[in-house]
Amino acid sequence: MSFDPAALRRQFPLLAGDPELHYLDNAATAQLPQAVLDALVAHETHARANVQRGSYPLAEGATEAYERARESVRRFLNAGRADEVVFTSGTTAAINVFAHAFGARLAAGDEIVITRAEHHSNFVPWQLLRERRGAALRVLPLAGDGRIDLARLAEAVTARCRLIAITHASNVTGALTDLAAVVSAARAVGARVLVDGAQAAQHGPLDVQRLGVDAYAFSGHKCFGPNGVGVLWVRRELLESLPPVFAGGGMVGRVSLEETTFADAPARFEAGTPPIAQAVGLAAALEWMLSLPWAEIRAHEERLARRLLAALAGMDDVAILGPRETRERLPIVAFNLRGIHSHDLTQVLGDGGVCLRGGHHCAQPLHAAFGVEASVRASFALYNDDADIDALIAGLAAARRTLR
C-alpha cells in the first residue's frame, strides 16, 4: 500500500467535512476514521447484546466480537497471548488498576521509580499509592536536553525497587524513552516495568515482547478508536498473580455471604459490563492501523516535525520544550511564544482553524522542570500535512499582532 496523507484525511469524516480545519491536537485525542465509525454503528445495529453470560445467538455473537477484539489488541501489541489483554476505560484507568493491584503487595519501604516527564495519569496514582502503602517514590529527573535522564537509572533503581513506571513517550516534548535501558535496570534488581503507552500507540503497532516490558497501557481515543476504552496489557505470569481491584459482575467465581472467589484474568480485572461496542471499535481501529504502511507514515510524520522544529528555531521569540531534533521522538512539539500565554495563543490560533492545545498538558512536574507553567503543543498524526504547518505558522504571526 502506498501512502498519501490526503487520501487518509478523506477517510476521517470530521476532517473531510471541514477542509479549513487544521487539527494538530492529536496527542489529546485522534480523530475517528469512517471504518471505525462503521464498525461501531454495525455493532450497535446488528450485534448489540451483553457478553459472557448469554447463550442466544445475539449474545454469543457479541461475546465473540468482544473476544476477537482482544485478539486484535494482542496482534497490535504483538503480545504472546490474548488473555493478557485487559480492557479498561482508558490509559488512566489501566494505570490506576495496575497501581492498586500491584500496590496491594507492596510493603513500606518498597520503592517505585517514576520520572519527571510523566503525565499526571502516571504520576499521581503512585503518589496515592505512596500514601496508601508507605512505598517510596524515586523520581528520575530530566537531562539537559529535556529527555528523561536515564544516566541516573543506576542510582535510582535500588535493591528495594519493585517497579519502574515510565512513559514510552512524553506527551509534551515527544521524546521517546529508551525502554531497553529501563528494562535492563529493572531486571538487574528483579523489578517490573509498566509503560504508559498513551502517546506511542498512535504512531504504529508495538511489540511488547521485543520491548521486554511487563505491562503496557494505552487509550482507544488516542489511536483512532472510540472514547471510553483502553487497554492494560500485563505479562501472563504477572497478571495471574495480581488481586482484583474493582469487583462486580463477570469477575467472580463463586459468591456467598461468607466469601467470594475470583475468576481468572483477564475477567478478574473486568468488573461489570465492559465497554463492548468500544472494544469492537478499538479493534477496528487497530486492524486499520495494522493495514497501514508505517515506515512511510513515520517518515512523513518525522518530516512534518522537522519542518515545524526548523521553523520555530528560526523565530527568536519561541522557546521549544525539550529536544529540538527528530531522533527518537514522536511528532509532538511544545513551545512558548515570549510574553504570550498559551491559552491566549491557542484561542487566536483556534480562530483560524488551527487546533492546538495550551496549558500544562497534565504534566506539571515536567513544565516546572522547564521553569514554565504551561506551553502550547502541536501534535501530528498520519493525516496532517504541510498545509497544517503553513496555517500554524500564519497563525503565530496573527497571534503576535493580536496579542501584543
Place this chain on the structure above:
Amino acid sequence: MSFDPAALRRQFPLLAGDPELHYLDNAATAQLPQAVLDALVAHETHARANVQRGSYPLAEGATEAYERARESVRRFLNAGRADEVVFTSGTTAAINVFAHAFGARLAAGDEIVITRAEHHSNFVPWQLLRERRGAALRVLPLAGDGRIDLARLAEAVTARCRLIAITHASNVTGALTDLAAVVSAARAVGARVLVDGAQAAQHGPLDVQRLGVDAYAFSGHKCFGPNGVGVLWVRRELLESLPPVFAGGGMVGRVSLEETTFADAPARFEAGTPPIAQAVGLAAALEWMLSLPWAEIRAHEERLARRLLAALAGMDDVAILGPRETRERLPIVAFNLRGIHSHDLTQVLGDGGVCLRGGHHCAQPLHAAFGVEASVRASFALYNDDADIDALIAGLAAARRTLR
C-alpha cells in the same frame, strides 16, 4: 404523545431489522434507538475533541456537549445540581468508586448493610471493603415472598451503621425496594444510603430528591444509551467530602513531586479522558426517555409482566423466583423449568429468536436463597409486546420437546 410499542420498536434499528427477533434480555442490556446512534455519530463526525483543556472551538464545543450531558443526567434524576453527577464507565465502576471513596473514612467495626438480593456489583465491592478496612457487613435476608425483608431493617441497622447499599430493584425477581423505609432507617442512625439503580433507570425518569437517598448509580447501556458510560450521583455535601479514588489528568489542582492537590467534585472523580462521546450518547438517550409518556409505558410493561406471570403460573413444571404479582415490581420475571438447565433452555429459545438470559445473573446469593443455582429471566422493555410473549411460550413448549 400517545404510546405505541410498535412505533417505538421501529425506532430501534436492531429490532426493526429483524422482525423475528424477540429481545427479552433488556435487564442485561437495552437496545439503542436511532436517535442515540445519530447523536453518537454526529458527535464523532462534527465535535470530536478532548474536553476541559482546549480553547479552540472544536474543544470548546466538546466540553460544552460533555457538560450539557451532565445537565441531562441531572434532569433525568431530578438532582439538585449538575455538579453532583460523576460520569463513570458504568454502574459497577460507580459503586466501586463510591465504595473506595466512602470506605476510606470507615473504621474497623463500622457497619455496612447490604442485602441478599444484590447484584454482585453491589455485593462483592463491600466484601472487598470489609477486607480492606475491617468494616462489618450485615446482610438483610429475603422475606417469604422473595422480596428484601425490610421488617428486619430495625435489627440490621445499628448505631454503628454508616451506609446502606441497596438495590432499587432486583435484576432477577424484579422486586422494587421500598426506599422510603430504607432512608428512614438510615436517617435514624445517621447512616447514608447508596442505591443501585442499574435496573430501575430503564423504566423511566427518577427523582433522587424525592427518594431522599444520598447516592445513586446506573449504567448507560441499560437505559437505551451506549456501553462504557454510567453515572454516580452523590448529594453535593457528601460528594464534596469524599477523597479521590483513581488519579490522573483532569482531577488535580497542582501537582508537584512532593504533593498534589485535587480538583473539586465532580472532576475529582473523573480521572483521565472521560467517556465523552458516550456521555453525549447517554444524554441523548435520557432526553429521549424524558420525552416519552411513562404512565402509559409503565402500564404496558406491567400488562406484559402480568400476562407472562399468569401464563407461567399455569404451567406445572415452572417455578417462579420471587413475587408473582406485578405490584411494586419491574417487568422482570425469572423462573425455572423443572429438570431443564437454564442454559439449555436459553439455547433452545435463542434458536427460535427468543433472547432470554440463563444463569445466576450475577446474583448468586439471591439464587442460593431460593435454593437454586440459576434461572432463566425474561425482562421487558418499552418496545416489547404480546408477540414476544407468544414466542416465549411457544419456545418453552419446544424446549420441553427438545430437552426432555
Place this chain on the structure above:
Amino acid sequence: MSAKDLYHEAIKSLAAADTGHGRLEAPDGRATLDNPLCGDRVEMEAQLAQGRVAALAHRVKGCLLCRAAASVIGKRAPGASAEEIERLTADLTDMLERQRPPPAGWEELSAFAPVHAHRSRYGCVLLPFKALLAALRAARS
C-alpha cells in the same frame, strides 16, 4: 446450526445415563470446579493405581452438555493415565474450537461436535474434564 443439532439423542442419553455418578469411599484426590458464568459445579473424585485412574465418581450440577461430558468420563476414564487425560482434554478443546476429529478411543465425544458453533458452551463440555485433571493432580500430590 440449530439447538436441535446440539441436543440430539446421543447427548441426551449420555446425560441420562449419568455414568460414574456418585462418591468414592476413599478417593486419592478430589476437586470441585465451578463455571463462573452459570454457577454450574462439578465434583470429581478419583483413585489412582500405577499412574492410572482406578476408579472415579462425580456429582454434577450442570446443563445437559456438562452432564453428558461427565458421563463420557465415567465410561472412558477408568484405566487411562493422567497424561492421556491431559492429551485428551487438549484434543477435545481442539475439536470444539477447530472442528478437529474427536480424540481416538473416546468416540462418544463426537456427540459434542455441534457445540463448535456455540463458543459460550465450550466451558460446559470442558468443565468435567478440568475437574478430573484437578482431581488427578490432587491425587498425585
Place this chain on the structure above:
Amino acid sequence: MSAKDLYHEAIKSLAAADTGHGRLEAPDGRATLDNPLCGDRVEMEAQLAQGRVAALAHRVKGCLLCRAAASVIGKRAPGASAEEIERLTADLTDMLERQRPPPAGWEELSAFAPVHAHRSRYGCVLLPFKALLAALRAARS
C-alpha cells in the same frame, strides 16, 4: 465571535497596566489560587479597615484575560466591602454565562463581555475575583 473581539484594546491595556501588582507589607489576609486547567496562579493580598478593602496587591501568572481582570480589581476593589465583592463576583459570573450587563460601578468589566462565547475561559476572568474573596475571608478569620 472571533479572537479579535476577545483581545480588543481595552483588555490589552488593562492587562498591560497591571494595576495593583505587587505585595503588601502587612496584609491581613492572603490567598493563592490555581486554575487547574492551565496552571495559572493568582496571589492576592488584602488589608481590611472597617470591613472594607483598605489596600490590596496581587501577583498573577496568567493569561491576558486573567491579568486584565486582576488589573480591574486593583483599580476598583479598594474601598469596597467584602459583601460588595461577593455580589460583584456573582454579577460577573452572570454577565459571562448569561450576557447580563456588567456590574454597576465596575464599568471596565464590560471589556469581558465577549468572553461569554468561550466557556473555557470563564475561569480565567473569575480566578482573581475568587482569590480576592479568599483573601478577604482569610483577613476576617
